[in-house]
Amino acid sequence: AQSVTQPDIHITVSEGASLELRCNYSYGATPYLFWYVQSPGQGLQLLLKYFSGDTLVQGIKGFEAEFKRSQSSFNLRKPSVHWSDAAEYFCAVGAGDMRFGAGTRLTVKP
Amino acid sequence: KAGVTQTPRYLIKTRGQQVTLSCSPISGHRSVSWYQQTPGQGLQFLFEYFSETQRNKGNFPGRFSGRQFSNSRSEMNVSTLELGDSALYLCASSLTQALDGYTFGSGTRLTVV
Numbered sequence: 001a002q003s004v005t006q007p008d009i010h011i012t013v014s015e016g017a018s019l020e021l022r023c024n025y026s027y028g029a030t031p032y033l034f035w036y037v038q039s040p041g042q043g044l045q046l047l048l049k050y051f052s053g054d055t056l057v058q059g060i061k062g063f064e065a066e067f068k069r070s071q072s073s074f075n076l077r078k079p080s081v082h083w084s085d086a087a088e089y090f091c092a093v094g095a096g097d098m099r100f101g102a103g104t105r106l107t108v109k110p
Numbered sequence: 111k112a113g114v115t116q117t118p119r120y121l122i123k124t125r126g127q128q129v130t131l132s133c134s135p136i137s138g139h140r141s142v143s144w145y146q147q148t149p150g151q152g153l154q155f156l157f158e159y160f161s162e163t164q165r166n167k168g169n170f171p172g173r174f175s176g177r178q179f180s181n182s183r184s185e186m187n188v189s190t191l192e193l194g195d196s197a198l199y200l201c202a203s204s205l206t207q208a209l210d211g212y213t214f215g216s217g218t219r220l221t222v223v
Contacts, residue, residue: 032209043114043200043214051209090153096166098143098208100153 002027002094006101013081014109021076021104023065023091033074034092035065038103044090050074061085083108112137114215116201122221128189131218135182135203141165142184143208144176147198147217156199159184160206188220196222 005024013019025031032051036044048059055067065076074091086108091101115134123129135142143166144156155168159178176186182203188195198219202212 034211036212036214041216043202043216044212045214046211049209049211095208096143096158097155097168098212099155100145102152 002031002099004091004093004099004101006089006091006104008104009102010105010107012107012109015083016080019076019078019081019085019106021089021091021106023074023076023101024072025074025091025093026072027093031074031093032095033065033067034098035059035063035074035076036090036092036100037061038088038090040087047076047089081106081108083110114201114203114213116199116215116218118218119216120219120221122223123191125191125193125222127191128187129191129220130185130187131199131201131220133184133186133201133203133215135184135201136213139203139205139213140182141204141207141210142178142182143202143204143212144184144186145200145202146170147200148196153200156186158208191222193222196220 003026034049035047038044048057050057088103088105090103117132141160143158146154158166162178173189178184198217200217201215204210
């Protein structure tokens with residue numbers, strides 16, 4: 001069965017610092033992987049997605065993610081975090097019945 | 111273009127009642143999926159509709175049902191409400207399938223008292 005694990009419930013980084021959010025997946029075949037972001041009181045917004053090809057995927061808002069099959073990981077990165085990036089981030093896997101991780105809440109310190 | 115519209119935004123119901131939530135997808139999107147979001151369980155998949163047909167279903171009891179109309183608008187219904195049904199219900203639309211990437215609505219916050 002497909003599943004996603006986000007090991008970090010909460011991360012705090014300083015504004016301008018780099019960010020990496022971890023995601024590990026379990027999937028029987030070639031995974032379809034996604035990162036979404038949710039601001040308080042809002043729905044989720046798609047940041048990026050990976051199906052195949054180049055393992056480094058560029059997304060919106062300066063985010064990127066790297067697919068590593070050997071580690072079953074799809075970590076999200078950003079070189080310099082802005083205060084507006086504070087939100088909850090969800091990794092997801094699958095297709096029609098997409099499964100989401102529990103989320104990582106990002107706090108940005110001034 | 112208009113986003114995914116969910117109505118109502120907030121709802122308070124009593125145990126045992128039923129409720130219907132509505133979702134209007136982005137124009138041109140034919141796939142609509144529903145998710146339940148709670149602090150304890152996170153985001154859980156309810157069902158996916160495409161061209162008025164349920165294409166996938168999550169592991170929820172039969173009290174949860176849905177449908178999709180010819181204009182791609184979707185409704186979900188919960189009968190015999192329980193306290194545990196209190197949650198944020200999110201609707202997501204995509205062109206034809208989840209692989210296209212979902213666009214989510216802001217959700218309907220259901221409180222069962």
